[in-house]
Amino acid sequence: MLRVELVTGFDHLYESGAVDARKLHDLAVKLTEQKEIGYLDALASALPASKHVCISSVDSLFKRYEAGFGPIKDFLLGLKLISNQNDVVIKIRVNIFVFAFLAHAKNLDLMFHTEIAAMHKSRFLSWQNAIHNLVLFESKGRIITCEQKVLVKPYLKLRKILERDSTRNELALLALLTFSCPMHEKEILKVLGGSDSALKALLFTLLDTGVVTISCGLVTIEQMYIPIAVFFVRAKLGVDLIQLSQRWV
Template sequence: MLKVELMTGFAHLRDEATVDALSLHSQAVALANQKEGGYLEALADSLPASDSLYISSVDTLFKRYEAGFGPIKDFLLGLKFISNHRGGNIKVRVNIFVFAFLAHAKNLDLMFCTEVSANHKGRFLSWQNTIDGLVLFELKGRTITNDRIGLAEPYLKLRKILERDSTRNELALLALLTFSSPMQEEEILKVLGGSHSGLKALLFTLLDTGVVTKSFGLVTINEKYIPIAVFFVRAKLGVDLMALAKRWV
């Protein structure tokens, strides 16, 4: 049985696992190219022999600048088919926003058993309350409550940047990071285009807000400020990530 556990944020990418999805997928692709069989057979041959597998970093297979939904879709469907025929348990963890995109684009949610732990469900609902508070702050001038006062400074810094019409690249980068796994600068350039110096300037601006952070060479959204990023993606681009994902919470 394949079980998909939906996660808030991307901390699960650092989990210890039986094997990581990227190396498993790469091995299966290489094996499929060597043999006459297809990807499914190669993936089955590449899986470690165990009745219980945990495969990490599935989110990293979603690379829109390369093959879009293809790799992560083929990987998850392959695991589903293999687990149905072999028996045993396979568990993967996927960011809830990444899964929401897969579900709405390819209806993949109809094929998987999904679950959200109480901890992540509570975190998701907390994000929604924070976003609702930001909406009231903007529409009715209500103050940000004391329990979320730490969001005020980064929120106002980011708002000052994004309220300008000339900051489309900053907004595009913010949106990309909100529903993608942490990315290297080279990966960002493949999506957004432009020059290295231009990207450095974008990152300097966004890193200064604290909403975007960089660690171990990877650029991502600071997890405690994800509601701020989600708020601006909806306000500026009309993409409501919370609405897309709430059916699983």
């Protein structure tokens, strides 16, 4: 049985004891070349010999600039077939925004049993509430509640940047980081193009807001400020990640 656990934020990418999806996929691809076998057989060979397997970092396979939906779709469908054939319980953790995007684009949710833990459901609902309050703050001047006042300063800093028509690259980077797991700078350059110096300047602007941060060499959205990023992705690009994900909460 394949169980898809939907999670919020990026904590799951650093869990110990779980199999890293990117490494597992890369090993399977390598085995297809070495042994001249199909991806499904290679993936089965690459999996640990256990009746219960937990896999993290599945989000990292969703890199449209590299191979479209192919890797993550093949990986998930392969795991489902393997779990059914070999009577293995496989649990994978996927960011809810990534899964929602894949579900709406490729209907992958119809093939899997999904669940969301109470902690992640609570966090999602708190983000939903925070975004609602930001909308009221922006449109009607409502005062932000005490527990969410921490959002005001970085929100206003980021709004001052993104309200300019000339900050398309800043918006593109914010959207990319909101949809994707944490990324190396070279990965960002592959998507957005431009020069290394231009990216440094771009990052300097966004890092100053506090919404974007660099941790362990990876550029990411500061977890407590994810509602701000989601708000601007909806306001500026019309993509409502909260609404897309609502059905699984």
